Amino acid sequence: MPDDSIARRDFLKGASAASASVALLSVPQTTPAKAADGPGAVKPQDSNPPAQAQGWLTLTMDEVAFFSAVADSMIPADELSPSGTDCGIPVFIDRQLASAWGAGAKMYRSGPFHQGLPEQGYQLSLTPREFFAVGVRATNDWSRHSYGKEFDRLGPAERIAVLKSMEDGSAEIVNIDSKGFFQRLLAITMEGFFSDPLYGGNRNKASWRMLGFPGLPATYADKIDQYRNKRYVAEPQSIADFS
Amino acid sequence: MTVKLKEVDAVVIGMGWAGAILARELTLAGLTVVGLERGPDRRPAEDFALPSIRDELRYQQRLELMSDNSIDTITFRNRPDQLALPIRRWGAFLPGEGVGGTGNHWNAMHWRFLPDDFRLRTSLTERYGVNSTPATMTIQDWPLTYDELEPYYDRFDKICGVSGKAGNLKGRKIDGGNVFEGARSNEYPNRPVAASEGGLMFGAAASSLGYHPFPAPFSAASVAYKNLYGVTMGACEACGFCDRTACEANAKASAVTTIMPALRQESKFELRTRVFASKLIYDRAARRVTGVLYTDLKTGTEYEQPANLVVLSAFVFTNTHMLLHSGIGQPYEHPTGKGVVGKNYCYQFEAGAAALFPDKELNPYMGSPGGARMIDDFNGPNFDHTGLGFFGGGYLTAISGASPPIGGRFLPPGTPAWGSQWKRETVNWYYHSVRFNTQGSVYAHRDNYMDFDPVYKDALGRPLLRLTYNATDNDHAMSRYLLSKLEGIIKAMGPSHYEMRPRPKNFSVVPYQSTHNTGGTIMGSNSRNSVVNRYLQVWDAHNLFVMGASTYPQQPGYNPTGTLGALALWSADKIRKDYLKNPGPLVHA
Numbered sequence: 001m002p003d004d005s006i007a008r009r010d011f012l013k014g015a016s017a018a019s020a021s022v023a024l025l026s027v028p029q030t031t032p033a034k035a036a037d038g039p040g041a042v043k044p045q046d047s048n049p050p051a052q053a054q055g056w057l058t059l060t061m062d063e064v065a066f067f068s069a070v071a072d073s074m075i076p077a078d079e080l081s082p083s084g085t086d087c088g089i090p091v092f093i094d095r096q097l098a099s100a101w102g103a104g105a106k107m108y109r110s111g112p113f114h115q116g117l118p119e120q121g122y123q124l125s126l127t128p129r130e131f132f133a134v135g136v137r138a139t140n141d142w143s144r145h146s147y148g149k150e151f152d153r154l155g156p157a158e159r160i161a162v163l164k165s166m167e168d169g170s171a172e173i174v175n176i177d178s179k180g181f182f183q184r185l186l187a188i189t190m191e192g193f194f195s196d197p198l199y200g201g202n203r204n205k206a207s208w209r210m211l212g213f214p215g216l217p218a219t220y221a222d223k224i225d226q227y228r229n230k231r232y233v234a235e236p237q238s239i240a241d242f243s
Numbered sequence: 244m245t246v247k248l249k250e251v252d253a254v255v256i257g258m259g260w261a262g263a264i265l266a267r268e269l270t271l272a273g274l275t276v277v278g279l280e281r282g283p284d285r286r287p288a289e290d291f292a293l294p295s296i297r298d299e300l301r302y303q304q305r306l307e308l309m310s311d312n313s314i315d316t317i318t319f320r321n322r323p324d325q326l327a328l329p330i331r332r333w334g335a336f337l338p339g340e341g342v343g344g345t346g347n348h349w350n351a352m353h354w355r356f357l358p359d360d361f362r363l364r365t366s367l368t369e370r371y372g373v374n375s376t377p378a379t380m381t382i383q384d385w386p387l388t389y390d391e392l393e394p395y396y397d398r399f400d401k402i403c404g405v406s407g408k409a410g411n412l413k414g415r416k417i418d419g420g421n422v423f424e425g426a427r428s429n430e431y432p433n434r435p436v437a438a439s440e441g442g443l444m445f446g447a448a449a450s451s452l453g454y455h456p457f458p459a460p461f462s463a464a465s466v467a468y469k470n471l472y473g474v475t476m477g478a479c480e481a482c483g484f485c486d487r488t489a490c491e492a493n494a495k496a497s498a499v500t501t502i503m504p505a506l507r508q509e510s511k512f513e514l515r516t517r518v519f520a521s522k523l524i525y526d527r528a529a530r531r532v533t534g535v536l537y538t539d540l541k542t543g544t545e546y547e548q549p550a551n552l553v554v555l556s557a558f559v560f561t562n563t564h565m566l567l568h569s570g571i572g573q574p575y576e577h578p579t580g581k582g583v584v585g586k587n588y589c590y591q592f593e594a595g596a597a598a599l600f601p602d603k604e605l606n607p608y609m610g611s612p613g614g615a616r617m618i619d620d621f622n623g624p625n626f627d628h629t630g631l632g633f634f635g636g637g638y639l640t641a642i643s644g645a646s647p648p649i650g651g652r653f654l655p656p657g658t659p660a661w662g663s664q665w666k667r668e669t670v671n672w673y674y675h676s677v678r679f680n681t682q683g684s685v686y687a688h689r690d691n692y693m694d695f696d697p698v699y700k701d702a703l704g705r706p707l708l709r710l711t712y713n714a715t716d717n718d719h720a721m722s723r724y725l726l727s728k729l730e731g732i733i734k735a736m737g738p739s740h741y742e743m744r745p746r747p748k749n750f751s752v753v754p755y756q757s758t759h760n761t762g763g764t765i766m767g768s769n770s771r772n773s774v775v776n777r778y779l780q781v782w783d784a785h786n787l788f789v790m791g792a793s794t795y796p797q798q799p800g801y802n803p804t805g806t807l808g809a810l811a812l813w814s815a816d817k818i819r820k821d822y823l824k825n826p827g828p829l830v831h832a
Contacts, residue, residue, distance in 0.1 A: 075661070076662065076663050080670055106309075107312055107313055107331050108312040108313055108316045109331070110699060114328055117321070119319075119321055120320070120751075121319075121331065121752045122332065122753075160662065186660060186661060189661075190661075191300060191304060194648035194649045195299060195300035195649060196298055196299070208648065210670055211670065212674065213647070214608065215297075216293075218482035218483060218484065218608070219480040220481040220482065220483070220606075220609040220610065221436070221437065221480050221481045224438075227604075227606055228440055229604050231674060232609065239297070239298060242293060
C-alpha cells in the first residue's frame with residue numbers, strides 16, 4: 001500500500017502538470033473576445049495565466065483527477081470540441097462546489113432526515129459539496145475493489161464501462177445510489193460544458209462554437225423573419241465580452 | 244420584544260403582481276399603504292441589466308430569482324397515509340421572491356378563462372346531468388361571471404401591454420384569433436410578436452386538421468408601449484431568455500416593469516423589503532384583523548404594523564399558511580371534508596412532447612414565448628365530453644424560444660446521454676427540434692389539500708405548510724386525450740422523430756412541470772364553501788382581502804396570471820367604490 005500511494009501521488013502531480021500545460025495552449029477565458037477572433041487565437045501568457053495554474057478552491061487532487069477523468073469520458077476530444085478537461089470542466093466543478101450553491105445556500109437543511117420516496121426529492125443533509133465528496137470517494141473505493149485501481153487510472157474503455165454501469169444502476173457502490181450519483185455527475189459536467197465561460201468551463205466557448213449558439217447578443221426581433229428556415233451564424237459572445 | 248408601529252391605512256403582504264396592483268389602486272384612492280416583501284427589492288436597471296441577466300446557469304439552473312427554501316418551504320406527500328417530507332430545493336414548481344415575485348420570471352402567457360370556466364359546476368350539470376361528476380370532484384362555480392370580470396381583464400391587458408390577436412371582439416368571431424374565447428371589449432393593446440418557425444409549422448398542421456390556431460397571448464409589448472399607469476415599456480427583443488429570467492428590455496410585463504415605476508414616485512406608498520410577515524392579528528369578536536406581525540430579516544426585530552385594511556397577496560402556499568397560522572377561517576379537515584382553508588389545491592396538469600425536423604433550420608435560441616402558436620379546440624367547455632370518461636381539457640401549443648444550451652437540447656429517443664456519439668447527435672439536431680406542451684385543467688379532488696405539517700418548522704419556528712397532492716384519474720385521462728390530439732398535429736408536421744411525454748402516475752416534486760399552483764383560500768358563494776367572497780374579501784374578517792390564484796376554486800386549462808391580475812383590479816375597484824365608504828361585509832350570505 002505505501003508504494004501504491006507514492007505512485008499515486010506522483011501520478012497526480014503528473015496529471016496536474018499535464019493539464020496545466022494543455023491549458024497554456026488554450027485561450028484564457030478572461031481574454032476579451034474582441035481581441036480573440038475565433039478558435040486558435042492565442043494571447044501572450046505572461047499577464048494572463050490560465051485558471052488551472054492558480055490552484056483549486058475546494059477540490060482535492062484525487063477529486064480533480066476523478067472529475068477530469070469523468071469529463072474526458074463524457075466529453076472526449078474530437079473534431080467537434082476539445083476534451084472536457086481542456087474545456088475547463090474540473091475548474092467549473094471546483095468553483096461551483098466552492099460557491100454558495102455548493103455550500104447549500106437556499107436549501108432547507110433542518111431534520112429529521114428520512115430516506116423518503118423518489119417523488120419527494122432530495123432528502124439528504126449533505127450539501128452539493130459534501131454529496132460529491134462522498135460520491136467520489138465511494139466510487140473510487142468501489143473501482144479499487146472491482147478493478148484494482150481508482151477510476152481515473154482506468155483505461156478509456158474501462159472508464160466508459162464503469163460510467164455505464166453507474167448510469168444503469170448496476171454498479172453496486174456501497175452506501176451510494178450509483179444511478180443518482182451518476183445523474184448529478186452528468187448534470188454538473190454538462191453545466192460546465194455549456195454554461196457561460198464566466199464560470200470556468202466552456203473555455204473559449206468551445207461548446208457554443210460546436211452547437212452554433214451565439215450566446216449573448218440576443219436581440220433577434222428583427223432577425224426572426226430574416227432568418228426564417230435559414231441558419232443564423234454569429235461569432236458567440238459571452239458575459240466577459242460585454243463586461 | 245415587539246415594536247408597535249403607527250397605524251397606516253393599508254398593509255400589503257407580498258409585492259408581486261396582485262400586491263403591486265392593490266398598492267397602486269389604494270394609493271390612487273388616497274390611502275397610505277405599506278408594502279411588505281420578504282425578498283429583496285428588484286430594480287430592473289440595476290438587477291436585470293446586461294450582460295449578467297443573460298446567464299443560463301445562474302437564472303435557469305441555479306434559480307437565482309426563486310424563493311429561499313432555507314427560510315421557508317413546504318412539506319410534500321402524495322397521499323394522506325404517507326409521511327410528508329420537506330421540499331429542500333424547488334423543482335416541480337418555482338415560486339419567486341423579491342419585488343415582482345413570481346411575475347418576474349414567468350413566461351408571460353396572458354390568458355382569460357372561458358365564460359363557462361366561471362360556472363363550471365352549473366355548465367357540467369346542464370350538459371351532462373346532475374350526477375355526471377364523481378363525488379370526490381369538489382368543483383364549484385366561481386361567484387362572479389366572465390362578463391363581470393371582462394372590464395378588468397381589459398384593464399389588465401392595458402397595464403401589461405399584452406400582444407396578441409382577438410378572436411372574439413364584442414361577440415364577432417375573427418379568424419386567426421382564438422374563436423373560442425369570451426367576448427372582448429377591445430383588441431389586444433399590441434399586435435402579436437413575430438411567430439417562431441415551429442409555431443408556423445404547428446399552425447399549418449393544426450389548420451389542415453380543421454382546428455383553429457392563433458398567436459400566443461403574450462404579456463409583453465411587441466412595440467414600445469405606454470401603459471394605463473403611464474409607465475413606458477420597451478419592445479420585446481426576442482432574446483430567448485424569458486423563462487426563469489427577468490426582462491432586460493422592460494418589455495415583459497411584471498410588477499417591476501409596469502407598476503413599480505409609478506408606485507415608487509407615490510408619496511403615500513412605503514416599500515419595506517427583506518421583512519418576513521409571520522402572522523395577521525385577528526380580532527375574532529370584531530371579525531376583523533388589526534394588523535400584521537413581521538420580522539425584519541435585516542435586524543431580527545419583530546414589528547407589529549397596525550392597519551385598517553390588510554391585503555394578503557403572497558404565493559398560494561404563503562396565503563394559505565398565513566390564514567392557518569393566524570387562526571382565520573375553518574381549516575379543511577380531510578377525513579370529513581369539512582372546513583375550507585387549505586381546500587381544493589390544484590396543480591396545472593401539463594404534459595409535453597418534442598419532435599425533430601432535419602430539413603428545417605429553427606435557430607432554437609431565437610424568439611420569445613409569444614412566438615408560439617396554439618389551439619383551444621380541446622379546452623374544457625370547447626368540446627363534447629360525452630363518453631370520454633373525464634372532464635376538462637386544455638390548450639395545445641408548439642413552444643417558442645428558450646432552447647439555451649444547458650437545458651434546451653433534444654435528441655432522438657435512444658441516443659446516449661454522453662460520449663462521442665452523444666456529441667455528434669447533439670450537433671446534428673440542435674437546430675432542428677420543436678417542443679410542445681398541453682396546458683391541462685385540474686378539477687379539484689377532495690384528497691388534494693394543504694394543512695399544517697406536524698414536524699418541520701420554518702425559520703421563524705412556525706410549522707411548515709404540508710401539501711398532500713397527487714394527480715387524479717380524471718387528470719390522467721384528460722391529459723392522455725390532449726396528448727393524442729397533439730400527436731395528431733405533430734404527425735401532420737412530418738417530423739423524422741418525436742417523443743410524447745405523458746406524466747408519470749405519481750406526481751413528483753423533482754422535475755420541473757409548472758408553477759401554476761391554485762386553491763387553498765378559495766372563493767365561493769358562502770362561508771361554508773369558501774374562504775373569500777366574490778370580491779376576495781375574507782368571510783371571517785371583513786377588512787382582510789386575499790389576492791391571487793389561491794382564490795381559484797379549481798384550475799381551468801390556462802395559465803393563471805391573466806385572471807389573477809383582473810381579479811386584483813376587480814377587488815380593488817370594489818374596495819375603492821364601496822368598502823372604503825362603508826367598511827363591512829360586501830356580501831351577505
